[in-house]
Amino acid sequence: MSRFMSGKRVVITGANSGIGWATACALVKMGAELILICRSQPKGLDAIDRIKTVEPDAVISLFKCDLSSQEDIQAVCGQLRSTYAHIDVLINNAGVYLAERRQTDDGLEQTFAVNHMAYFLMCRGLLSCLQAAPKGRIVNVSSFGHRLGSINFDDYNFERRRYSPMMAYCASKLMNVQFTRYLANQLVDDKVTVNCLHPGMVRSGFAVSQKDAFALLTRLAGAFLVSPERGARTSIHLATSPDVAQVSGEYYRSRKIVKPSRQARNMKQAEQLWQLSEALIRYDPCVPIAF
Numbered sequence: 001m002s003r004f005m006s007g008k009r010v011v012i013t014g015a016n017s018g019i020g021w022a023t024a025c026a027l028v029k030m031g032a033e034l035i036l037i038c039r040s041q042p043k044g045l046d047a048i049d050r051i052k053t054v055e056p057d058a059v060i061s062l063f064k065c066d067l068s069s070q071e072d073i074q075a076v077c078g079q080l081r082s083t084y085a086h087i088d089v090l091i092n093n094a095g096v097y098l099a100e101r102r103q104t105d106d107g108l109e110q111t112f113a114v115n116h117m118a119y120f121l122m123c124r125g126l127l128s129c130l131q132a133a134p135k136g137r138i139v140n141v142s143s144f145g146h147r148l149g150s151i152n153f154d155d156y157n158f159e160r161r162r163y164s165p166m167m168a169y170c171a172s173k174l175m176n177v178q179f180t181r182y183l184a185n186q187l188v189d190d191k192v193t194v195n196c197l198h199p200g201m202v203r204s205g206f207a208v209s210q211k212d213a214f215a216l217l218t219r220l221a222g223a224f225l226v227s228p229e230r231g232a233r234t235s236i237h238l239a240t241s242p243d244v245a246q247v248s249g250e251y252y253r254s255r256k257i258v259k260p261s262r263q264a265r266n267m268k269q270a271e272q273l274w275q276l277s278e279a280l281i282r283y284d285p286c287v288p289i290a291f
């Protein structure tokens, strides 16, 4: 495999399993330096060991961060800013499907916190490093499920209506597309690009530990789902291909631009989401804000 990612530094969240791990393996084979963001240190170290069986000379660092915690995200972004002068690619990949409603220490429903707020905060916290790279890229892993999603701005936290795992998940994946499109507009005069994608229906750790009908279906359908390696292809394409170097604000599937849902293209709602996300930041005033 060509090592054309030599000298490039890539941050990837949720890199210890599934699509994230397969993405990490492919990127080190291309020569990239990797920074893994994982919530469990043992799982992260195990992932590094497994990647090194593929590429023994790989340069890989592990940063521990629970992406449901704003404090953790701000701390890790601070550490990354002080350790690295630039970052070439940020891949927001970590995501959850939760059968039961859980609330984070920040008072947010956890699917919303991990699948949307963490993407927002990682981009915000690392934008200065991406801008310091010759051509920074952001890749947001969304889903086809965004088409089934809608955003209830009056109750994004599922406090006044019954929690539905599928509604929470699909709404968060719709947010990934709206956020990508809005951020691309914000960065229109910037060299940093941002795109999002659907990876396919992938056999991974996704939802399998959950106890509901969808999780059961996911387990039963295992044999019909694609491998994590195949699921990683579009993330890798967006992170590395010269063909997309100038492309920003698009939604991809199977390495091709696809029109996202009508709601995903609603820029008024995307602006509302942006404002809500900003209003929900609990930040340390000493931490510099990038946007």
Ligand SMILES: NC(=O)c1ccc[n+]([C@@H]2O[C@H](COP(=O)([O-])OP(=O)(O)OC[C@H]3O[C@@H](n4cnc5c(N)ncnc54)[C@H](OP(=O)(O)O)[C@@H]3O)[C@@H](O)[C@H]2O)c1
Pocket (backbone or CB within 6 Å): 013, 014, 015, 016, 017, 018, 019, 020, 037, 038, 039, 040, 043, 065, 066, 067, 068, 093, 094, 095, 096, 114, 141, 142, 143, 144, 198, 199, 200, 201, 202, 203, 204, 205, 206, 207
């Ligand atoms: N699989 C599919 O068919 C499919 C389809 C469409 C979209 N996607 C998207 O693809 C992305 C990757 O999913 P996957 O299929 O590879 O699932 P996966 O195997 O379950 O991997 C998810 C990763 O996210 C990490 N993660 C979850 N919550 C976290 C938190 N609070 N802090 C830090 N890391 C956290 C997990 O860490 P732990 O190991 O510690 O839990 C794991 O490394 C997700 O965004 C998902 O929405 C998947």
